[in-house]
Amino acid sequence: MENRSEPLNYKISCTGISKNFGDTKVLEKIDLFVKENEFVVILGPGQSGKSTLFRIIAGLETPSTGTVKIEDKEVSGPEPTVGFVFQRYTLFPWKTVMGNVEMSLKLKNMPLQKRREIAQHYIDLVGLGGFEKSYPHQLSGGMKQRVGIARAYANNPKIMLMDEPFGQLDAQTRILMEQEMVRIWEAEKRTICFVTNNIEEAIFLGDRIITLEGKLPGRLGLAYEVNLPRPREFTDIEFLKLRQKITDDTQLTL
Structure with missing residues (x-):
């Protein structure tokens, strides 16, 4: 025990x-x-x-x-x-990959350039470089979960x-x-x-x-x-x- x-x-x-x-x-x-x-x-x-x-x-x-x-x-x-990654894909369907990953930073009123740099770092870390402008409906299940992981990490x-x-x-x-x-x-x-x-x-x-x-x-x-x-x-x-x-x-x- x-x-x-x-x-x-x-x-x-x-x-x-x-x-x-x-x-x-x-x-x-x-x-x-x-x-x-x-x-x-x-x-x-x-x-x-x-x-x-x-x-x-x-x-x-x-x-x-x-x-x-x-x-x-x-x-x-x-x-x-504490960051949370759920079983279900909790992405904003109207947001791109970049928009989803940077969302928590945007809510903190972080300047655009800084939050984009941080979001890009984690997008690259999870292997989604090149998909920044893609929307959730354009992604596979594994790619959607990568976005969720990147978003959680981006909030440090x-x-x-x-x-x-x-x-x-x-x-x-x-x-x-x-x-x-x-x-x-x-x-x-x-x-x-x-x-x-x-x-x-x-x-x-x-x-x-x-x-x-x-x-x-x-x-x-x-x-x-x-x-x-x-x-x-x-x-x-x-x-x-x-x-x-x-x-x-x-x-x-x-």
Whole structure:
């Protein structure tokens, strides 16, 4: 279990988090600590409270019990240092790629030239250079999700929360985006919490995997350190051993 004493230098500290919606208990006694620049994957089935946990960390929901801290500051409302990438493409259809990526900077009244420079940097980082003037309807699913990642990065968050961002993609595009996610994270490190229900995706991406037990209320289960060098191969023997261990361990809880 993730039960550990709260360290002083963690980027995210969730202590005793529970959440009720009316009579429905969605999360119970969640203790989660994430180090700076760590890539942590929360692995669990649908309807296990994963998205609610992320919304609490981002300050978009208030826990029924417990506290969330970003560094040493308790979260009490929408947290500007947290970027959020959703499973659904949340792009403005009337905005170009550039318009979508620079939107948060524009809302901050950043001068045009400066925000365009920042937006262009992240458009290039996610591999969309040349598509600045394209609209969402002209992009593939993988390209739309790249725009979402670029937009989140452009706001210069300390923490990225990624809620099953590749869940709607076909298998081939999903693998490509997993590879791209590692490349982007290694190029510009952020503390990342990533939700998935896919064991292979969790092993490919994470420094650490934490299971969330199935059926409400969601409770944290086992934690796994992923001590595999990058880039990782899905067919590597150590990768397959870890996959089998997680599969065996979670058979009764996911």
